[in-house]
Amino acid sequence: MLRKLLPALLLLLLLAPGVLHAQSSKSDTYEQLKLFGDVFERVRSSYVEEVTDKELVEAAINGMLSSLDPHSSYLDADSFGDMQVQTKGAFGGLGIEVTMENGFVKVVSPIDDTPAFRAGVEAGDLITHLDSEPVLGLNLSDAVDRMRGEVGSDIVLTIRRGDQEPFDITITRDVIRIQSVRSRVEGNIGYIRVTAFNEQTSPGLDKAIADLKKELGDKVIGWVVDLRNNPGGLLNQAIAVTDAFLDKGEIVSTRARDPEETYRFNAEPGDMVNGQPLIVLINGGSASASEIVAGALQDHGRAIIMGTQSFGKGSVQTIIPLPGHGAMRLTTSRYYTPSGQSIQATGIVPDIEVKQARLEEIDAGSRRREADLRGALTNGDEAGAPATEEEGAPAPEAQEAPSEGEEAAPAAASSSDYQLSRALDLLRGLALFKERAAN
Missing domain, CATH: 3.90.226.10 (2-enoyl-CoA Hydratase; Chain A, domain 1)
Incomplete structure (x- = not known):
């Protein structure tokens, strides 16, 4: 009889660690869920103000998701609807893409031709207050909800930018239509x-x-x-x-x-x-x-x-x-x-x-050239002699002010955008090199 039972006993001993681990894991999960239930009941019964079960559950879910990373979150039915509209290219708001960093709302980038863009919000800005209310303590979804509002209404963002002192920007909410x-x-x-x-x-x-x-x-x-x-x-x-x-x-x-x-x-x-x-x-x-x-x-x-x-x-x-509950x-x-x-x-x-920069033309004054020197040789391919200067003219190294009506060099295309200008210059240089190599 013992010989018949021995294989079964050995199998049970081999399986026991896995079984025990699974049981222990389930037990830990039940303990944590019991802890959640105890906290839920205590908040519902003893919090200073009445809170609905729906508010508590949604807050708990959002807290669980937002604690994972800056981009996981719970979307209630309204937020889910807004998100679906946004992917189609039109939505209401300020016109900024945001994330969370050290408890503040960080601007990933303003969207072109939106209220935030026109107000001067920049990528990397930290939003510390919304209408003088601190952002600290809010999760990303709450902060975004507060930035949304009725079209035409104003909101004041307190911005921290680099080493500058915090400053306020007032933005009027509008319907954001993205021409992508x-x-x-x-x-x-x-x-x-x-x-x-x-x-x-x-x-x-x-x-x-x-x-x-x-x-x-x-x-x-x-x-x-x-x-x-x-x-x-x-x-x-x-x-x-x-x-x-x-x-x-x-x-x-x-x-x-x-x-x-x-x-x-x-x-x-x-x-x-x-x-x-x-x-x-x-x-x-x-x-x-x-x-x-x-x-x-x-x-x-x-x-x-x-x-x-x-x-x-x-x-x-x-x-x-999440059917019936957003996403x-x-x-x-x-x-x-x-x-x-x-x-x-x-x-x-x-x-x-190429960092963004502003170009400023430096007036170095006009310099004399070889052709301006008395007695300078001609090019050899040109008819006539070069113009000469009067006795006592400044040496070639001397500078003199540009004459009246002298035209400045034409500004480069998109000269106000330094990075784009450099890109255009590079493409023109590549084209010129290719053309000369072909010849």
């Missing part, structure tokens, strides 16, 4: 500005390229894609924009906790600009989907990345609807560039760093 793609001709270069990645972006890019090709014809020598202060958006749109400039190869991969949940997205044949030189502009306000585009084009050697290091948001948020935004994976580099916290480092 704008374009124009810069000489013989096609300039495309992408402000966000929403459902309008890929069709807008296709139209912009077609319009610029029609306007420039064979004269086009290169392209600039401007992703500065672009806070990101839909992954499929980032893939589509990147694919427009690639013939083949991986665009981005996403990797979750489970190794089997790794997804790779590849380009399809067809480069809409036929391999012409491409420069992508980024800065600290370029985040998420913008970094996917810049990283893929950089890794494939398809574009020169110029500007400053990007924001570094390399995590993927999945929106999980939860949960970080589920990380983005990786084709070379296998994670974008998270490091961002994209430009190939050529």
Whole structure:
């Protein structure tokens, strides 16, 4: 009898540690849930003001999610509806993409042509107060809810920017309509500005390229894609924009906790600009989907990345609807560039760093040239003698004030935007080099 029972006893002993661990884990979970229930009941019965069960449960859920990372959160039914509208390219608010940092609301980037943009809000600004009420203690969803409001109403943001003293900016709320793609001709270069990645972006890019090709014809020598202060958006749109400039190869991969949940997205044949030189502009306000585009084009050697290091948001948020209760935004994976580099916290480092600056023309006065000297030899290919100066004229090294009516050198295209000017100069230089090499 003992011999018959021995195999069963040995099997039970082998399984026991796993069984005991599972039971212990369940016991710990039950203990934690009991703790939650005790706190819930105590708050409901003893808090100084009456709080509904719905408020307590939603606050608990939001606290659980927001404690994970700055981008996970609970969306109530209204917030979920707003988010769905936003991805379509029109929504109400101030026009800023934000995250949380050290308890404050941090501006990832202002959106072009919105109230916040026009009021002077900048990427990297920390919002410390909303209508004189401190932000500390609020989660991101609460802060965003307070910034929303009736169209036409004002809100005062207290901003901390670098080493400056905090200052207030008054912004009038408005309906935010995002035209995610704008374009124009810069000489013989096609300039495309992408402000966000929403459902309008890929069709807008296709139209912009077609319009610029029609306007420039064979004269086009290169392209600039401007992703500065672009806070990101839909992954499929980032893939589509990147694919427009690639013939083949991986665009981005996403990797979750489970190794089997790794997804790779590849380009399809067809480069809409036929391999012409491409420069992508980024800065600290370029985040998420913008970094996917810049990283893929950089890794494939398809574009020169110029500007400053990007924001570094390399995590993927999945929106999980909760029927009847809004949705939860949960970080589920990380983005990786084709070379296998994670974008998270490091961002994209430009190939050529160009910080934004203001150019000021320095008046060095006019200098005399060889042709101005008495008795200077002629070029040999010109008829006539050079003009000469009177006796006692200053030496060549001397400076004299420019004569009245002397024209200054023409300003460079987009001279008010230093980073763009450098991108345009580089493309023109590449075109000139190619032309001379061909000859």
